[in-house]
Amino acid sequence: MDKFPFLFAAYAIIWAVILGFVLSIFQRQRRVSREIDALKEALREKEAE
Amino acid sequence: MKHQYLHWSTALVAVDFALIVFALYLVFMWVPSAQEEAGGIAQRIFYFHVPSAFAAFLSFFLVFLGSILYLWKRDWKWDRLAVSAAEIGVVFTSLVLITGPIWAKTAWLKDKTGIWWEWDPRLTTTLVMFFIYIAYLLIRNYAGERAQGARFAAVVGIVGFLDVPIVFMAIRWWRTLHPEPVLESGGLPPSMLFTLVTSFTAVLLFFILLTWARVGLRRAQEDVEELRERIGR
Numbered sequence: 292m293d294k295f296p297f298l299f300a301a302y303a304i305i306w307a308v309i310l311g312f313v314l315s316i317f318q319r320q321r322r323v324s325r326e327i328d329a330l331k332e333a334l335r336e337k338e339a340e
Numbered sequence: 341m342k343h344q345y346l347h348w349s350t351a352l353v354a355v356d357f358a359l360i361v362f363a364l365y366l367v368f369m370w371v372p373s374a375q376e377e378a379g380g381i382a383q384r385i386f387y388f389h390v391p392s393a394f395a396a397f398l399s400f401f402l403v404f405l406g407s408i409l410y411l412w413k414r415d416w417k418w419d420r421l422a423v424s425a426a427e428i429g430v431v432f433t434s435l436v437l438i439t440g441p442i443w444a445k446t447a448w449l450k451d452k453t454g455i456w457w458e459w460d461p462r463l464t465t466t467l468v469m470f471f472i473y474i475a476y477l478l479i480r481n482y483a484g485e486r487a488q489g490a491r492f493a494a495v496v497g498i499v500g501f502l503d504v505p506i507v508f509m510a511i512r513w514w515r516t517l518h519p520e521p522v523l524e525s526g527g528l529p530p531s532m533l534f535t536l537v538t539s540f541t542a543v544l545l546f547f548i549l550l551t552w553a554r555v556g557l558r559r560a561q562e563d564v565e566e567l568r569e570r571i572g573r
Contacts, residue, residue: 292445292508293462294379294382295380295381295382296381297382297385297442297443297445297446298358298381298382298384298385300383300442301388301389301438301442301443302364302367302385302388303380303441303510304435304437304438304439304442305388305392305438305439308431308434308438309431309435309546312431312550313550316550316553316554316557317559319561320560321558323557323561323563323564324560326564327560327563327567330564330567330568330571331549333569333571334567334570334571336515337571
């Protein structure tokens with residue numbers, strides 16, 4: 292039985308899952324930063340009224 | 341101050357990246373394969389399977405600690421730690437649940453070979469642990485009011501932690517198909533031990549960086565909620 296494909300598959304899955312999770316954190320961080328900027332702008336406008 | 345913080349985090353990311361590359365070099369190029377009964381070349385899955393399990397245990401301990409401190413102090417920073425650690429713990433547990441069966445398929449486990457899964461105590465309690473923390477995250481997402489969701493989740497985070505020592509002790513208390521703890525028996529040759537310690541260090545540092553980033557994200561999400569309340573959106 293050639294066992295290398297099992298080793299390769301395990302590490303490919305490990306790094307795919309980790310990469311996916313790290314990217315999801317970055318994506319959420321970007322979305323939150325954009326939202327904060329928009330809300331701060333809205334707050335400034337509201338306070339200026 | 342903020343720049344200094346950025347320098348530190350960048351340096352730590354660089355150090356961890358180098359450590360991970362070094363650990364992968366050791367795993368794929370340097371460490372000898374185990375005997376065929378232990379999976380042969382596929383036994384090298386062990387070098388990230390075991391540290392992932394450790395990172396999951398550590399995450400759920402932080403959920404437990406954060407939940408107790410949140411209920412006691414009612415300080416959001418503890419809730420932030422708990423929810424961040426729960427998410428990271430679920431990711432590491434899923435890695436354990438995926439890589440374990442792949443390794444098992446290639447090895448002789450007691451008198452069985454070529455099996456992906458067996459409902460034995462270690463595997464079953466690990467799967468239960470995974471579902472407990474999935475439930476924890478679902479409570480967070482679907483609870484109507486934020487404080488109520490945090491309280492319910494904290495109770496799950498405390499009660500659910502009861503399963504973690506059971507998962508850890510399962511291979512000591514019952515006869516399971518899972519390999520016995522090789523670190524405690526001192527059965528690892530020096531090259532395997534060195535590779536394991538290196539990957540442990542790499543995964544542990546990665547876990548710290550992930551927790552740091554995830555707590556920062558949670559804080560930013562709370563800022564958004566606060567700003568929304570102030571504006572009335």
